[in-house]
Amino acid sequence: MVTFNLMITAEVENVSTIQPMGGLDDPNFLYYFKVKCGNCGEVTEKESYVMLGEVVPIPKSRGQANLVQKCKFCGREGTITMIPKSGRYLTGDDCEAGKFVPLMSFDCRGLEPVDYSFGGDQWKIVTTAGTVFENVDLSDGDWADYDEKKKMPTSVSNLQSRFDVMKT
Ligand SMILES: [Zn+2]
Structure with missing residues (x-):
């Protein structure tokens, strides 16, 4: 089993944190x-998705995983299991420092996650003034709005991600 950490970063303007809703x-x-x-x-070719709230039984075992998938090419089956409490919020300070932070870890058997995409209007963005924007869609890789509280623009751009292999 290999563990992969999903690491993300971005360029931000007046953003305190980026987090799941x-x-x-x-x-x-x-x-x-x-x-x-x-x-x-x-x-x-197609993207798969996983979420913590959804598990499926692993065939021929008593275990469960968040994803059980068979390779269309060679027929080999693999699993991905998410590890709760493995990530943290991406903060404005992280972004300023150009730092990638772990959002979620995945235990993988026989397959590995690649090409993460920030799909869905499921993000929450908190500005440096404390204003909360909910159900933000980051699938285009950027986002911009106006914080009425402090009368300032706020934005996210150049979203980046990668999967790091954790050596154990
Ligand atoms: Zn294969």
């Missing part, structure tokens, strides 16, 4: 990514 371990927050087969290296 329901908090770090939001059961309904969707993670979209493509899946690479650990056996033959084939990468799926």
Whole structure:
């Protein structure tokens, strides 16, 4: 089993935090990514998604996983299991420092997540003035609005992500 950390960063303007709508371990927050087969290296064309609130039984075992998927090319089956309490919010300070922070970790058997996408209007953005923007869609890779409280623009741009392999 290999653990992958989803790491994200962005460029921000007057943003305090970027986070999933329901908090770090939001059961309904969707993670979209493509899946690479650990056996033959084939990468799926279509994105898969996982969320903490949804588990499926692993065939021929008593275990459960958030994703059980068979490679279309070689037929090998693999699983991905999310690890709660493994991430943290992305803060404005992180972004200013150009730092990638872990949002979620995934235990993977036989396949690995690649090409994460920030899909869905499921993000919450808190500005430096404390204004909260809910159900923000970051799928375009950027976002901009106006904070009426402090009369200042606020924005997110150049969203970036990667999956880091955790050596154990
Ligand atoms: Zn394969």
